Amino acid sequence: MARRAKNNTETPDSKSNSSSGTFSAMLRSPASGTIIKTLEQEADECYQSILLPINERMMGPLPQSEIITSRPMVLLLGNHSSGKSSFINFLVGSEVQKSGVAPTDDSFTLITSGMEDTDQDGPALVGDPDLGFMALRNFGNALISHVQLKVRKNLGLKNVILVDSPGMIDCPAVSAPAHLSTSERLRLSSSSRGRESKYSSEGTFDRGYNFMAVTRWFAEHSDVILLFFDPDKPGTTGETLECLTKALNGMEHKLNIIFNKCDQFNKMHDFARAFGALCWNLSKVIPRKDLPPIYTMCVPTPNQGEGLGKEALLDLHSTRSEVVNKVNNAQERRVDNMISRLDDSTRVLQMYAWVCTAAVYKGKGDLIRRFGQRWDFMHWPVFIGGQTFSLMFYMFTAPRIKKVTAELTEDHNLTKLFEDNYRMQIAEGDEFLHSLWQRVMPRLQLAMRTVGIRAIGHAGRRDNEYLNRILNEDVPRLRRQFARAIGDTASVTPVLQGSVDSM
Incomplete structure (x- = not known):
């Protein structure tokens, strides 16, 4: 029950005869040395050939067999305008994602390198059995229409899938229409098979699908998770804090918390207040005395000022290099995650x-x-x-x-x-x-x-x-x-x- 044999033969450099085969080849291509690849296959073989048969016979708790992409995945989460898209553009060395202060994208966007620039919409991506995303069907059509794949050539980051998520926000309360009966309100507020209704039980307008469940699915399948915060909303967005307690629970070993855009501070006490507010808000949802490391950084921009000073700016750039190294080492992290x-x-x-x-x-x-x-x-x-x-x-x-x-x-x-x-x-x-x-x-x-x-x-x-x-x-x-x-x-x-x- 191991992976299909063609996983080991298709590479991103091989010539594909049709566009339908290029996506499978690119997302399932080997991304590292022979030893690392062998260890990954051995871990997957033990899981597929030993654990899953026992699990299936006893109706056990393990998820069913599925195709897993050979490329490591890096999931980026955070508030809108927290710098996720800007950091992706910095990683790949080109303007792949739109960025701005207002929300610019409402989809889960998968970005990876390839031989030519191509795009694939949600139905085609989820419907391909060789890509490993068929399980997203369980979350309903509303999600499928909000997933897309971007393949770009000449990217600075090779053989890694970056997942840019919709920016998390606090929506205003939107009650269900007044003419609906109590039973209809309850029916609208109920969810089925991972889908959420248009109106949540608290009366808030949601995304049309279970955002937290989808985020957890991507988190479970990712090898590195970057959670972004920014000075304007240092941990005050309720959806972001809810993500920590629900979607990312148990993912601490691959979670990295980023305090981005720190070059915007001109005074040290402003930075201290914002950083303290972030730590205070995180302490309310992370049940530990010691908070995890928080990476303070910024992304280079044209005409970037020195903010808190030249030495402070150099320190922010140095911290950003640490985060970039974590992304570059996602393949090694992937093997470690598979063994774990x-x-x-x-x-x-x-x-x-x-x-x-x-x-x-x-x-x-x-x-x-x-x-x-x-x-x-x-x-x-x-x-x-x-x-x-x-x-x-x-x-x-x-x-x-x-x-x-x-x-x-x-x-x-x-x-x-x-x-x-x-x-x-x-x-x-x-x-x-x-x-x-x-x-x-x-x-x-x-x-x-x-x-x-x-x-x-x-x-x-x-x-x-x-x-x-x-x-x-x-x-x-x-x-x-x-x-x-x-x-x-x-x-x-x-x-x-x-x-x-x-x-």
Whole structure:
């Protein structure tokens, strides 16, 4: 179930016979050295050939198989006029995106390099099964009409997909029409399959699709995330702060917060007040004492002044170079993300499988105890016939099975099964397991209540062996090979090993 073989043969330099093939070739072209590419393929192979079959058989929590573009993705988020489009133009070295103080674009725009300048609209982009964006269909036609792809030649940034998102704003309240009844208002405010109605439950006018869910989808598939703030709205836009708590929750390892346009300050106390306001607003939505790093920078503009001084401007340019390096290293970040994804998905699936298996055995035991000595009716088919017995058996057992399933899916019962299976780790104070369980339990409850315990099945001995091998052998091996490939262990590993040996 690995990627299609043509992923390894098509490159952006290969000549395409038709325009329909150029997009697939460009977005799925190799972007780095052979070692990095091999590690990426091995991680994807473990996920596709081992985890997904177990996940599908047990109706597990992992997302279904999909084509993944070989090019790394960089997602840019932020308020309107925060400098996202200007930074993209600076990265690629040409005016690809319009920029301005007012909102200039209401679409998710994908920008990448190619052999010629071409554009592709949302329906064509989402409808191509080889590009990896078919899952966006789940968010409705309103989103599809607000997605586009731009391929440009001679870009300064090669083999990276930049995703420019719509600027986040606080919309004024717009109530539903007065002539609508209460039921019609509730119907309009409801969402289905990831889509939002025209009127939200709070009475605000939304985008026509679930913006936070779409943003989270792009964030999950991106390798670097840049969240922009600017001096005019230093963290005061509610939609931006909501994005941090909903769409970007759990993405801290690839999130970079940017305080842009810092060259506009002429006085130090103005900068201090704006920066302090940003930190204050972030502290209300980031549940930690220590805030993540905030990159203060600016994008070079014609006739740019020195602002806070020449040294301060040089420092802003230096910080911008750090952010640019993060974008340039997106391919390495991608491989690291894929290995982390493999590790995390294996742990999630293993916990799901273990607790689900424990629930199956507990359910069988509860049924036997509830029936008690009533199993003596098993000889009834001799007297009443097989079909009649089957109907009577179903009528007798179905309510009890339903009741046992309902009891097992209660929070405290499932949590007890989890604690019984991870007794040793919990006793050692492993807090990571509890956070993992909060992600697994809702999906397990949904599967058990929807299809029943018997339909889900249980994990066998071979399944456990496969999952343990990925966690104990494959993931550590891939991480060591990746560290050697990028040269991280050349100096770190001998020092650490030496310190251990000397103790």
